[in-house]
Amino acid sequence: xxxxxxxxxxxxxxxxxxxxxxxxxxxxxxxxxxxxxxxxxxxxxxxxxxxxxxxxxxxxxxxxxxxxxxxxxxxxxxxxxxxxxxxxxxxxxxxxxxxxxxxxxxxxxxxxxxxxxxxxxxxxxxxxxxxxxxxxxxxxxxxxxxxxxxxxxxxxxxxxxxxxxxxxxxxxxxxxxxxxxxxxxxxxxxxxxxxxxxxxxxxxxxxxxxxxxxxxxxxxxxxxxxxxxxxxxxxxxxxxxxxxxxxxxxxxxxxxxxxxxxxxxxxxxxxxxxxxxxxxxxxxxxxxxxxxxxxxxxxxxxxxxxxxxxxxxxxxxxxxxxxxxxxxxxxxxxxxxxxxxxxxxxxxxxxxxxxxxxxxxxxxxxxx
Amino acid sequence: xxxxxxxxxxxxxxxxxxxxxxxxxxxxxxxxxxxxxxxxxxxxxxxxxxxxxxxxxxxxxxxxxxxxxxxxxxxxxxxxxxxxxxxxxxxxxxxxxxxxxxxxxxxxxxxxxxxxxxxxxxxxxxxxxxxxxxxxxxxxxxxxxxxxxxxxxxxxxxxxxxxxxxxxxxxxxxxxxxxxxxxxxxxxxxxxxxxxxxxxxxxxxxxxxxxxxxxxxxxxxxxxxxxxxxxxxxxxxxxxxxxxxxxxxxxxxxxxxxxxxxxxxxxxxxxxxxxxxxxxxxxxxxxxxxxxxxxxxxxxxxxxxxxxxxxxxxxxxxxxxxxxxxxxxxxxxxxxxxxxxxxxxxxxxxxxxxxxxxxxxxxxxxxx
DNA sequence: TCTGGCAGTCAAGGTTACCGAGTGCCAGAC
DNA sequence: GTCTGGCACTCGGTAACCTTGACTGCCAGA
Numbered sequence: 113x114x115x116x117x118x119x120x121x122x123x124x125x126x127x128x129x130x131x132x133x134x135x136x137x138x139x140x141x142x143x144x145x146x147x148x149x150x151x152x153x154x155x156x157x158x159x160x161x162x163x164x165x166x167x168x169x170x171x172x173x174x175x176x177x178x179x180x181x182x183x184x185x186x187x188x189x190x191x192x193x194x195x196x197x198x199x200x201x202x203x204x205x206x207x208x209x210x211x212x213x214x215x216x217x218x219x220x221x222x223x224x225x226x227x228x229x230x231x232x233x234x235x236x237x238x239x240x241x242x243x244x245x246x247x248x249x250x251x252x253x254x255x256x257x258x259x260x261x262x263x264x265x266x267x268x269x270x271x272x273x274x275x276x277x278x279x280x281x282x283x284x285x286x287x288x289x290x291x292x293x294x295x296x297x298x299x300x301x302x303x304x305x306x307x308x309x310x311x312x313x314x315x316x317x318x319x320x321x322x323x324x325x326x327x328x329x330x331x332x333x334x335x336x337x338x339x340x341x342x343x344x345x346x347x348x349x350x351x352x353x354x355x356x357x358x359x360x361x362x363x364x365x366x367x368x369x370x371x372x373x374x375x376x377x378x379x380x381x382x383x384x385x386x387x388x389x390x391x392x393x394x395x396x397x398x399x400x401x402x403x404x405x406x407x408x409x410x411x412x413x414x415x416x417x418x419x420x421x422x423x424x425x426x427x428x429x430x431x432x433x434x435x436x437x438x439x440x441x442x443x444x445x446x447x448x449x450x451x452x453x454x455x456x457x458x459x460x461x462x463x464x465x466x467x468x469x470x471x472x473x474x475x476x477x478x479x480x
Numbered sequence: 481x482x483x484x485x486x487x488x489x490x491x492x493x494x495x496x497x498x499x500x501x502x503x504x505x506x507x508x509x510x511x512x513x514x515x516x517x518x519x520x521x522x523x524x525x526x527x528x529x530x531x532x533x534x535x536x537x538x539x540x541x542x543x544x545x546x547x548x549x550x551x552x553x554x555x556x557x558x559x560x561x562x563x564x565x566x567x568x569x570x571x572x573x574x575x576x577x578x579x580x581x582x583x584x585x586x587x588x589x590x591x592x593x594x595x596x597x598x599x600x601x602x603x604x605x606x607x608x609x610x611x612x613x614x615x616x617x618x619x620x621x622x623x624x625x626x627x628x629x630x631x632x633x634x635x636x637x638x639x640x641x642x643x644x645x646x647x648x649x650x651x652x653x654x655x656x657x658x659x660x661x662x663x664x665x666x667x668x669x670x671x672x673x674x675x676x677x678x679x680x681x682x683x684x685x686x687x688x689x690x691x692x693x694x695x696x697x698x699x700x701x702x703x704x705x706x707x708x709x710x711x712x713x714x715x716x717x718x719x720x721x722x723x724x725x726x727x728x729x730x731x732x733x734x735x736x737x738x739x740x741x742x743x744x745x746x747x748x749x750x751x752x753x754x755x756x757x758x759x760x761x762x763x764x765x766x767x768x769x770x771x772x773x774x775x776x777x778x779x780x781x782x783x784x785x786x787x788x789x790x791x792x793x794x795x796x797x798x799x800x801x802x803x804x805x806x807x808x809x810x811x812x813x814x815x816x817x818x819x820x821x822x823x824x825x826x827x828x829x830x831x832x833x834x835x836x837x838x839x840x841x842x843x844x845x846x847x848x
Numbered sequence: 849t850c851t852g853g854c855a856g857t858c859a860a861g862g863t864t865a866c867c868g869a870g871t872g873c874c875a876g877a878c
Numbered sequence: 879g880t881c882t883g884g885c886a887c888t889c890g891g892t893a894a895c896c897t898t899g900a901c902t903g904c905c906a907g908a
Binding site: 503505506507519520523524526527537540541542543 | 868869870871872873
C-alpha cells in the first residue's frame with residue numbers, strides 16, 4: 113500500500129511527533145531518516161501521505177501530524193514490541209517476586225505497576241468468572257435471630273459467602289443439621305452443584321438446606337466486573353488542555369464504559385485501539401493498549417493502558433504484554449492462596465509483606 | 481476582633497468570591513450587603529482588612545480576594561451549617577434507604593454520594609479498628625499439601641481468615657482435631673482470646689493449634705487504612721490551572737498522605753482546614769472538611785471533602801455532617817450483616833440490589 | 849524523477865494603544 | 879470624628895498591528 117520511502121517517512125513523522133508533540137517538518141524528517149533525498153522530495157511524499165489520510169497539517173505553514181490512520185500503520189508495521197528497559201524489567205521482577213495478598217490487592221497494585229512502567233494510566237479488570245474451585249468446607253452459621261451466613265471455603269482458598277434469612281421457626285439444631293447435610297452434599301464438588309440435598313427427614317431442615325442451595329447458585333452481586341485504575345493522575349501530565357483532561361477523567365469515572373471499551377477492543381481481536389477506532393468520542397485523543405490475562409488457561413480478565421494517541425506504542429505494548437503474562441503466571445500458581453483468590457474474603461500469605469507502601473496512584477476500584 | 485461592619489464586609493467578600501471566583505470590588509460589596517454606607521467607606525474598611533491579613537489584592541486595580549485567614553473568619557463566624565437542599569436531602573435518603581452490600585462497597589459508594597452532594601472530591605477512610613465481634617464459628621481447612629486456611633465467622637457477619645503453613649508431617653486428622661480444639665476455645669469469645677488452647681494430648685495437633693492461635697493474634701495486613709476517593713475528577717472542574725490540577729491529583733495519589741492529613745485535621749479538633757492550615761504545600765489552594773463517623777459509639781473512620789479554598793463551606797459542612805451521621809447509623813444497625821463488616825470477605829444482603837450502577841466517580845481504594 | 853529556489857501562508861510573539869475596573873486619597877459635608 | 883463624593887492614578891486585559899520564522903506548494907531546470 114505504501115512504498116518503502118513513504119513508509120519510512122510516515123514512521124519518522126510518527127516517531128518524532130510522539131517524542132516532541134510538535135508538527136514535524138520535511139526538513140526534520142530528511143535529516144532524521146537518512147533517505148538520501150532532499151526536503152522537497154519528502155514534502156511531495158508527505159503531500160501524498162496527507163491526501164491518503166495518514167498525515168494531517170494543523171495549518172498551512174505547519175509541519176505534519178499523524179492521523180489515527182497514520183498511527184495505525186505505524187503500529188501495524190512495528191517490528192514488534194521493544195524489549196523492556198532494564199530498570200523497568202527490574203521493577204517487574206521485583207513486583208512479582210514479592211508475594212501479594214489477596215487478588216484484589218494484587219490487581220490494584222498491578223494497575224499501579226503498569227502505570228509506572230508506561231507513565232500512562234493503567235486499567236486492570238478483575239476476573240469475573242465465578243470461582244471454579246471445588247468446595248473444601250461448608251458451614252451455615254447463625255448470626256442473629258433470623259439470620260445465618262453460609263460460608264464455603266474453596267480449594268483455591270477463596271471464600272464464598274451468602275447471607276441467608278431464616279424463617280422464624282428454625283432452631284439452632286436445625287441450622288446445624290442443614291449445615292451438615294449441605295456440607296456432605298457440597299464438599300468435594302462445585303459450589304453450584306446441581307441436584308437436591310438428600311432429605312434428612314425433618315421438613316424445616318430440608319427447606320432451609322434447599323433454600324440455602326438456591327441462594328448459593330445465584331451469582332454474587334460482586335459478579336459485576338471490578339476495575340482497578342492506576343495512575344489516573346498521569347493523564348493530567350499527558351495532556352495539557354484542561355478540557356481534554358476533564359473529558360478523559362470524566363470517562364474514567366464511568367468505569368462501566370471503560371470495561372465495555374476494553375472488552376470491545378479485545379473482542380475485535382485488537383491489542384491496540386487508536387483514537388476514534390473505539391467509538392468513544394470523548395476519548396478521541398486517547399489510545400488503548402490491552403491484553404488479556406489468564407487463570408487456569410482461560411481468559412480471566414484484562415490489563416490495559418490508556419494514554420494519548422501519541423503514546424509510546426512499542427513500550428506500552430511490551431509492558432502490557434509482560435504484565436499480563438506475569439500476572440497470568442502469578443495467578444496460575446495454583447494452590448498458592450496468596451493470589452488465586454477472588455470474591456472470597458481476604459487471605460494473607462503468611463510471608464506477605466506488612467502494610468503496603470503508600471499508594472502511588474489514584475487507584476480505583478469499583479463495581480462496574 | 482472585627483467590628484460588625486468589617487465582619488459584614490468580609491463575609492460579603494468571601495461569599496462573592498466563592499460564588500464568582502473573581503476579585504470583589506467595594507461597589508459590589510456595597511450593593512450586596514446593604515450596609516447603608518458608600519463604596520468609599522467600604523474601601524477604607526477593606527484597606528484595613530487587608531492590612532490585618534483578611535483580604536488580599538491581586539494587583540493594584542483589582543478588587544479584593546479573601547486570604548486563608550479571611551476564610552477562617554468566615555467559617556468560624558458561620559451561623560451554622562446550611563440546611564441541605566431538598567434534592568440533596570432526597571439523594572441522601574435514597575442512598576441510605578437502599579441496602580448496601582459489604583462495608584467496602586458501602587464506603588466506596590458513600591464517597592461517591594458525598595462527592596455528588598458537594599461537587600467536590602470526597603474521601604472516606606475505612607475503620608481500621610479490628611473487628612471486635614465474638615467468634616461464632618471457627619474452622620481450619622486444609623487447602624493444599626502444606627497449606628491450611630483458618631476461617632472465623634464473627635458475630636457481626638465478618639469473616640477473618642489467615643493462611644497457615646503446615647509443617648510437612650501433619651495429617652488431615654490432626655488438622656481436624658486442631659480445628660475442633662480451636663473452635664471450642666474461641667467460639668463465643670474474641671478472636672484474639674488470650675491463653676492457650678487446652679491440650680489434646682497429641683503434640684503435633686497442639687503445636688498446630690498454638691501456631692494458628694499465634695497467627696490469629698497478629699493483625700491482618702489489611703489493618704492499614706483503606707481510603708475511598710469519590711469524584712476525583714471534580715477537582716479538574718474546580719480549578720482551571722493545569723498545574724494546580726496536576727498538583728492536587730498528585731497528592732490524591734499518595735493516599736497515605738491524604739489519610740494522615742485527615743487524621744491531623746481531626747486530631748486538632750477541627751472540622752475544616754483551610755489552604756495552608758494543613759501543612760501540605762501542594763494543597764495550598766485546597767480546603768478540607770472532615771467529620772468522623774462511629775461504629776458502636778466509637779470513632780471508626782473519617783469522611784471528608786476536598787475542594788478549592790473557595791468552596792461552599794456551609795454546604796460542605798452540612799453534607800459531611802449529614803453523611804457521617806447517617807453512615808454511623810447505617811453501620812450501627814448492629815447484627816445487620818449487610819453493613820457491619822470489615823476485612824471479612826464479602827457478604828451480600830439477601831435483598832441487596834443487583835450489580836451496582838456504573839461508577840460515577842474515580843473511586844479509589846487502596847491500602848495506605 | 850529529483851532538486852533548488854522562490855513565493856505564499858500562517859502561528860507566534862512582541863509592541864503599542866486604549867479601555868475600564870477599581871483603588872487611594874483628599875476636601876468637604878454632616 | 880465619621881462619612882461621602884469626586885478625582886487622579888494604576889494596571890490588567892484586549893485588540894490591532896507588525897514582524898519574524900517556520901513551513902509548504904509549486905515550478906523550472908538538472
